[in-house]
Structures are given as structure tokens and as C-alpha cells.
Amino acid sequence: RMAPRDEVHMMPSSLPMTSKLVSTESEEVDWDTANTRTKKHPHAERRTEILKTHPEIAQLFGNNLRSAWYAVALVIAQIVSACFFSVTFPRLYVIIPLAYLLGSLVAHALWVLIHDAGHNLVFKSVWKNRVLLVIANLPHVFPSAMMFRYYHIIHHIELNRVNRDPDVPLFWEAKVVGNSSIMKALWLACFALVQALRMMFYSHRIPQGREVVWIAFNWVAVLTVNVAVTYWVGWRAFVYLTVASLSALGLHPLGARWIQEHYPTHPFQATYSYYGPINRVAFNIGFHNEHHDFPSIPWSKLPSLRKIAPEYYTTLFAYQSYTELLRDFIFEERWSLMVRWEAEMKNE
Numbered sequence: 001r002m003a004p005r006d007e008v009h010m011m012p013s014s015l016p017m018t019s020k021l022v023s024t025e026s027e028e029v030d031w032d033t034a035n036t037r038t039k040k041h042p043h044a045e046r047r048t049e050i051l052k053t054h055p056e057i058a059q060l061f062g063n064n065l066r067s068a069w070y071a072v073a074l075v076i077a078q079i080v081s082a083c084f085f086s087v088t089f090p091r092l093y094v095i096i097p098l099a100y101l102l103g104s105l106v107a108h109a110l111w112v113l114i115h116d117a118g119h120n121l122v123f124k125s126v127w128k129n130r131v132l133l134v135i136a137n138l139p140h141v142f143p144s145a146m147m148f149r150y151y152h153i154i155h156h157i158e159l160n161r162v163n164r165d166p167d168v169p170l171f172w173e174a175k176v177v178g179n180s181s182i183m184k185a186l187w188l189a190c191f192a193l194v195q196a197l198r199m200m201f202y203s204h205r206i207p208q209g210r211e212v213v214w215i216a217f218n219w220v221a222v223l224t225v226n227v228a229v230t231y232w233v234g235w236r237a238f239v240y241l242t243v244a245s246l247s248a249l250g251l252h253p254l255g256a257r258w259i260q261e262h263y264p265t266h267p268f269q270a271t272y273s274y275y276g277p278i279n280r281v282a283f284n285i286g287f288h289n290e291h292h293d294f295p296s297i298p299w300s301k302l303p304s305l306r307k308i309a310p311e312y313y314t315t316l317f318a319y320q321s322y323t324e325l326l327r328d329f330i331f332e333e334r335w336s337l338m339v340r341w342e343a344e345m346k347n348e
Contacts, residue, residue, distance in 0.1 A: 042159055042270030043292045046312065050293060054309045057294065064298035067122045070283075071113045071136040078106045078139040078241070082229065086236035095240050100252065103244025105281055108254045110136045112283040112299065118149035121298040130214055134221050140245045141238070142192060143222035146215045150207050151199065156295055158204070160262060160270055166202050167262065173198065174337035185330050187337070189251035191258060254278065256326040260319050261288050263329075264339060273318040289316060 051057060085098050114136045116122055117129045130146070137145035151166040158164035162171075169177075173194070177183045187194060207215060230238045248254050260274050274286030287302035290313065297305055306313045319325055329335045 041157075047293050050309050050312050057297075057305060057308055060294070060301040060305055060308075061296040062298065063121055063124055064116070064300050065122065066300070067113050067116055067283075067298070068132055071110065071117075071122075071132055074106050074110050074113070075135060075138055078103065078110070078244070079225075079229065081106070082139070082237040082240040082244075083233045085240055086234055090236055092236070092239065095236055096243050099240045099243035100247045103240055104247035104252055104254055107140060107244045107248035109282055110140065111248060112285045114145050114148060115152070115285070116283070116299055118145075118152050119295055121296070134214075134218050137218060137222055138225045139241050140222065141226060141242045142196075142245060143215075143219040144192075144196075146211070146218040147199065147207070150211055150215075151202070154205055156292065159292065164204050166199065166204075169337045170198055170201055177337045179333045179336035179338075181330050184335065184337075185251060188255050188258075188326075188330075189246075191255060192246055192249045195249075253322040253326050254282075256322040256329065257285065259329050259335075260286070260322070260325055263335075265335070269316060273313070273316065274320070274322065275318050276320045276322060278322055286319075289313060289318075 081103065082099075085095055089095060089098070113122075114133050117132045117136065120126060120129045122132055123129050130149075133145040133149055137143060155165050155167045160168065162168050177187045226238065226241075229241065249258075257274070260272055262271055269289075271289045271292045273289045276286065279286045283299040284302045285299070287299075287306065290297070290302045290305045293312075294305060
């Protein structure tokens, strides 16, 4: 049964625990109808076993209202920074490096908070989380938070399934990029555009009904900010926001996150974590195995999950450096988009 909209995170205890944990967006995606796997979900077995061994983990489930304050503060900081730098340092050779080095950190942090709000981990109310998604997306130039929300939940349910998981590269995309250093660098530099194009070819599930309304609202809100910043402050401020947003998703150490999470390199895992210093300014986004095991735990409590059940996480391979990963991905031939595609076909 698909839970009503406002029951997310407030489901009665009589419901199976795993049905709650598979997706915190049960008003969006129903596990029984959306999942057509012939094999077990990569994280379902782990989740059941971990809960059986450490039932106290259930106390970590819930919401983190602080995320809303962080989001609002970062939105203001990013827009103010864009305005200040564009006026104080009007030369592009200053604005662009500042956006790449500083603005990207803020843009990426906002994406992490968008991610948590997409799982309804900020407010208990679904619509409040949706509003926060749009607010956090305002300095990103590209109106994409609501689309991310919709497809990200499908990513959790259809994890690593080719043509089902929207995070898996399309076959032609993987073939075109291959293991060429130039193509991989270009692919990562244009990752925001790549994601948008990928969704145009994704037909497993498409937004309908109220989702379209929220997506339209997202577009109006972000484009309004774009026009306002450009009109009142100037195009240089818009350039700052654009470079910052593209850097957070692209050819930047932060962009290595998209490789870290699910691309198989070392002993095969469905998901990989990162425990390096970036977590301190990225709201623990590197704790990705932990997140996929328990998507009902907010970012602030993921380290606690690892401490409670270390035997399930310390034995897994994890990355320690995004910079090293970015270098390896671009220059080592063993890194290829096809590697992920072929591995997931083999494990399907």
C-alpha cells in the first residue's frame, strides 16, 4: 500500500520496518510496484541484518530541523558573495577562480541539503521539505532540485540497474566516453548537462501530476533569482553563481563524489563511502553506504550509525581523498563508464 503524503516518517510501527526504510518518499514510489528485481536489493539484506544486530539504530531515524537554517544561511551567503565579488573584483580572471574555489563549496553543500530534504529528513511535512528544496536551489542557476528529488528516490529503489536507475550512464553515453582521459574530463566538466540529457532519454518513470507543478514552481523561482541578480547586480554575479554551480557538480575534487558513490573499482560493492575531510563542509555526504542502508537517518547522525555498527562498515572499501580519486578517474585507463555498466549487467 502506498502511504498517504503526510504519513512519511510517521508510519505506524505495525508496518514492516524495511518498507519504511527502502524509501522515505513512499508517497512517490511504492516498493512493491516500483521494484521489479529478480534478485535482492543490494542494501536490503544488510539493512535487515544490521537492525537485527543493533535495534538501537532505529533511534537515529527522524528529521533534522537545523538543515533548514543551514540551507537559508548558505543561500544568502552564496548570493551575497556573488554580488560582493562581482562588484569588488569585477575582473573575470578573479571572479572565476573565486567561484571555483569558494562558491563551489557552498553550492555543493546546498546540494547535500537538497538531498536530505528530498528524503524528507528536514521537516516531517512533505510540502515543507519541497519548499526547502526550491529555496536551497535558488543560487544554483539551474532549476533542478525537484527533478533531482523525483529521480533520486528511484535511484534508491532501482539501485545500479541499467535502464532503471537514472544514475547509471546510458549505454551510448558510456561507449562514447569510454576510458579516454579527454572524454572523461569533458564528461565530468559537463556533468550537469549530461544529467539533464540523460533524463530526456529516461522512460522508466516520468514526473506526472503534482510533480510537474512543483517542477514548474522550481523553474519560476530559480529563473526569477537569475534575472534579479543579473538585472540588479550585473552579469558578473551571474557568472560567479554559474561557475560555482557547475564546479560543484563537475571537474572539481567535489565532482569526484559522483564517481565515488557507485562506480566499481576495488572488490565489487554496490556502494562506496568516502571518509575524508570534505565531509566536514559537505554535511557527511561521503557516508554513502550508511545512507543507502538507512535513508531515514539524517546527515548529522550517519557517523553515529557507523560507530554503532562498525563491523558492517570498517570492512568495506572506502575512499579517503577526492583529489586522488579525480586524478585516477581521468588518467587511469581502468576507469571507464562501461566498467560500471558491464558490472551491473553481470550482477543483474
